[in-house]
Structures are given as structure tokens and as C-alpha cells.
Amino acid sequence: MTAVPHAAARREHILKEAVRQGLLDPEQSPLAAFVDFDGVAATVRALHDAFPGAPELPGVTHTFAAKANCLGPVLRELERRGMGCEVATAGELARALAAGFPAGRIVFDSPAKTRAELERALSLGVTVNADSFQELERIAALLAVRPSASRIGVRLNCQVGGGSIAAMSTATNTSKFGVPLADPGNRERLLRAFAAYPWLTWVHTHTGSQGCPLDLMARGVAQAVEFAGQVTAAFGEGRVEGIDIGGGLPVNFADDEVTPTFADYVGQLRAHAPELFAGRYRVVTEFGRSVLAKNGFMAAYVEYTKSAGGRPIAVTHAGAQVATRTVFSPDAWPLRIEAYGPHGTAKEGRTVRQDIAGPACFAGDLLARDRALPPLAPGDLVVVPDTGAYYFSTPFHYNSLPEPAVHGVRTDAAGRVEFTLVRAAQDPWLLTDRDGVGEPLPAPAGAPAGRAR
Numbered sequence: 001m002t003a004v005p006h007a008a009a010r011r012e013h014i015l016k017e018a019v020r021q022g023l024l025d026p027e028q029s030p031l032a033a034f035v036d037f038d039g040v041a042a043t044v045r046a047l048h049d050a051f052p053g054a055p056e057l058p059g060v061t062h063t064f065a066a067k068a069n070c071l072g073p074v075l076r077e078l079e080r081r082g083m084g085c086e087v088a089t090a091g092e093l094a095r096a097l098a099a100g101f102p103a104g105r106i107v108f109d110s111p112a113k114t115r116a117e118l119e120r121a122l123s124l125g126v127t128v129n130a131d132s133f134q135e136l137e138r139i140a141a142l143l144a145v146r147p148s149a150s151r152i153g154v155r156l157n158c159q160v161g162g163g164s165i166a167a168m169s170t171a172t173n174t175s176k177f178g179v180p181l182a183d184p185g186n187r188e189r190l191l192r193a194f195a196a197y198p199w200l201t202w203v204h205t206h207t208g209s210q211g212c213p214l215d216l217m218a219r220g221v222a223q224a225v226e227f228a229g230q231v232t233a234a235f236g237e238g239r240v241e242g243i244d245i246g247g248g249l250p251v252n253f254a255d256d257e258v259t260p261t262f263a264d265y266v267g268q269l270r271a272h273a274p275e276l277f278a279g280r281y282r283v284v285t286e287f288g289r290s291v292l293a294k295n296g297f298m299a300a301y302v303e304y305t306k307s308a309g310g311r312p313i314a315v316t317h318a319g320a321q322v323a324t325r326t327v328f329s330p331d332a333w334p335l336r337i338e339a340y341g342p343h344g345t346a347k348e349g350r351t352v353r354q355d356i357a358g359p360a361c362f363a364g365d366l367l368a369r370d371r372a373l374p375p376l377a378p379g380d381l382v383v384v385p386d387t388g389a390y391y392f393s394t395p396f397h398y399n400s401l402p403e404p405a406v407h408g409v410r411t412d413a414a415g416r417v418e419f420t421l422v423r424a425a426q427d428p429w430l431l432t433d434r435d436g437v438g439e440p441l442p443a444p445a446g447a448p449a450g451r452a453r
């Protein structure tokens with residue numbers, strides 16, 4: 001159990017500074033997001049500390065799953081902290097390269113890699129995990145023309161079952177990812193692939209994300225380790241150089257406690273897959289949510305309040321555009337909401353049950369329903385913690401809602417808060433050629449002159 005020291009106090013401190021410095025403003029920037037870079041550094045340290053080194057693990061590379069937060073300054077920070085990067089599309093690969101990750105520390109996982117994408121990855125020396133037998137054949141054809149420095153693995157679906165969120169469960173019997181290990185004939189076919197392809201040297205698995213219990217994840221890894229043992233038995237020691245165990249450590253969205261920890265997971269891996277620690281295999285990990293979620297939050301002003309059918313409703317500027325999963329699937333992705341006054345002081349005392357709504361034009365655009373919070377008033381702020389991964393970093397463009405600014409935060413020993421711009425806010429009045437409307441329109445008189453922050 002690791003409680004983040006004073007996480008709530010830290011959020012309040014950052015919020016007050018953001019209001020004071022004008023990063024949050026009811027007219028100019030009614031919604032903004034924050035990434036706590038000190039918190040990110042501490043999380044990366046905890047990740048590195050949790051996994052043993054030699055002789056148990058002759059080499060460990062922790063990659064960050066870029067889809068969890070693909071913003072350039074975030075990726076650059078993780079690169080500086082010694083992480084690699086797991087990418088699942090050409091766009092994420094481009095971002096990882098632009099952020100400075102060396103090709104040897106990038107892992108390309110996608111079930112739909114085109115020939116051109118594979119060619120690019122192989123020529124750069126990026127690690128490639130093939131998702132299917134067809135992809136292995138395609139890689140073989142490309143390597144016959146031009147050799148590559150890339151490490152190449154094959155993704156296994158260990159078919160150990162799903163967790164509580166179906167969409168996040170990648171090791172069900174019928175998941176779309178990887179080669180299903182228990183399907184008739186597949187083990188033999190995989191062994192034939194290792195016999196035929198000397199360049200195939202890694203085994204990859206990723207059992208699932210949020211909602212998968214730790215022991216399920218560890219049992220998935222155990223299956224991959226067991227298969228690697230079978231390859232070793234057939235073709236000799238060293239034939240499998242390493243095992244990529246994927247990511248998926250769940251995050252606690254209920255309060256500020258960091259649980260489970262990376263160390264908890266390593267304990268489960270030791271229990272279920274002791275062979276992983278026998279000094280035989282290098283290891284790659286691909287954590288996303290557990291690295292960033294608790295190191296980011298959003299803050300939005302309450303624009304109006306009303307009551308409908310006896311239910312108080314606070315209409316805010318944070319909704320489906322930044323909390324897409326929560327809005328469309330509220331039971332699977334509940335988020336905490338905190339109430340603050342206009343200057344960022346936490347509201348206390350009596351609570352009333354109220355809905356926290358977003359700005360989008362559909363009735364389901366709610367961050368929370370029937371939530372007990374101090375009564376909110378126009379001009380108050382709501383904070384949504386635990387949103388550093390898979391929330392504001394990948395906005396949904398419904399209703400032409402603009403992408404909010406994202407600010408990086410560092411705090412020095414004296415408690416001074418320094419903000420850096422991670423992503424500029426989109427200006428809703430600035431249309432681009434990509435919008436297919438030709439020249440940008442001049443803002444009408446009286447419109448805010450660019451939400452440049």
C-alpha cells in the first residue's frame with residue numbers, strides 16, 4: 001500500500017496556482033488539464049524498483065504504452081526517465097520517434113500493420129511483435145528482401161479469460177489479439193514458425209487492461225513463459241531471448257491510494273511464473289494507465305446550475321470530449337469528482353446529491369450522476385482526478401468542442417509551482433483548411449480573442 005503523500009493537498013495547491021496564474025479562467029479557459037511531472041518521475045522510479053535485475057532478470061526494458069497519453073512533452077519526460085515506448089499505430093510510432101525514443105527502445109504492436117508500416121519499422125530497427133501467422137509470413141517476405149536489426153516477437157493470446165470490462169479483456173477465448181495458444185494446432189504451428197524463422201526470438205502477451213485482476217494477468221504471463229520453455233526445449237537455450245509481458249496494471253479510481261503497486265504485480269508474477277525470474281529471459285513491459293492515470297487531473301468551471309425533477313444539476317465544461325469512456329460507459333469507468341470554490345479552495349461541509357454534466361449536446365453527457373458533493377454554484381470549479389491516462393490526452397471531437405490546454409506541473413522544494421505548456425488549447429474560432437471550410441473566419445466582435453493558453 002502506497003498512499004501518495006497528500007495527493008489531495010497537492011491537487012488543491014496546483015489548482016489555486018493555476019487560477020492565480022490565469023491558466024484557468026471562467027471566460028478564456030474554462031477547462032484545463034494538468035500532468036504532474038514530479039508524480040510521473042516517482043511512478044517511473046517505483047516501476048524500475050519493483051523489477052529485479054540480474055541474475056534473476058538479465059535485462060528489463062519498461063516501455064510506456066503511448067495510447068495512454070501520447071502528448072509529446074509527456075513522452076519526452078518518460079524517455080528522459082529511461083523508459084521505452086510501446087506504439088500501436090503509425091501515428092504513435094511517429095510521436096515516439098519525435099519524442100526522441102531510440103528505435104531500439106520502441107515496440108510496435110498492432111493487429112493491422114500494413115506492409116509499408118512493417119517496412120518502415122524494420123528499416124528503423126524498431127521491435128515488432130507480430131499479431132498473427134499471416135503477419136509472420138509478411139515479415140518473412142520483407143526480411144528476404146532486406147535484413148533488419150529489429151527484434152521480432154509473436155503475440156500470444158494466452159486465453160486465460162477476461163476481467164470485469166469486456167472491452168479491456170484481450171485474453172478471452174475469442175479476443176482479436178495475438179495467436180490463440182490453446183486453439184487446436186496452434187502450438188505446433190508456432191513451433192514450426194520458430195523452426196523456420198531464425199529471426200523470431202521474442203514472445204509477447206498482454207492479458208488485458210483495467211478490470212483484469214492481477215492473478216489473471218500473471219497467469220497469462222505464466223502461459224507465455226511456459227510456451228517459451230517449450231521453444232527452448234525444442235530448439236535449445238537462448239532460442240527465446242526475451243518475453244514481453246505487456247501492461248495492464250489496473251488503477252484505483254476510488255481514492256488517492258496507489259493500489260495495486262508494481263511490486264504487488266511482481267509478487268504475483270513470482271508466484272505464477274517463477275521461470276520468468278530464472279535468469280533465462282530478458283523482459284519488456286508495456287504499462288500505460290498505471291504510469292500516468294494518477295498523475296493527471298482536469299479542472300472545469302461550473303457555468304450554470306439548475307434543478308430538474310428534483311435533481312440538482314451542475315453544468316460544467318468537462319464532458320464527453322475529455323471523459324469519453326466515462327460518459328459512454330459510466331458503470332465501467334466511474335470517476336471521482338471534487339468540488340472547489342472559484343479560487344481553487346476545496347468546498348467542505350454539507351453535501352447534496354447532484355448530477356455533474358458536461359457541455360455536449362446529448363443528455364448522457366454526464367461526468368457523474370446523483371453524486372453527493374457540496375452544493376455547486378456557477379463559477380465554482382470541479383476537479384476530476386485520475387485522468388492522466390486515456391482521458392484529456394485523446395479528446396473526442398464531438399460538437400466541435402475544442403481540445404483543452406494541458407499543462408505540465410513541477411513543484412520545487414519550497415512549494416513553488418512551475419507550469420509548462422504540454423498542449424495548447426484549440427481555439428474554437430480558428431478553423432483550419434483541414435476542416436474543409438477554406439479560409440479561417442474572423443472571430444465575431446465580442447468573441448474571446450483566442451484561447452491561446
Ligand SMILES: *Cc1c(COP(=O)(O)O)cnc(C)c1O
Binds near residue numbers: 065068088248287
Ligand atoms: C493498451 C496496451 C497496453 C497498455 O495497457 P495499460 O492498461 O494502459 O497498461 C500494453 N500493451 C498493449 C499491447 C496494449 O494494447
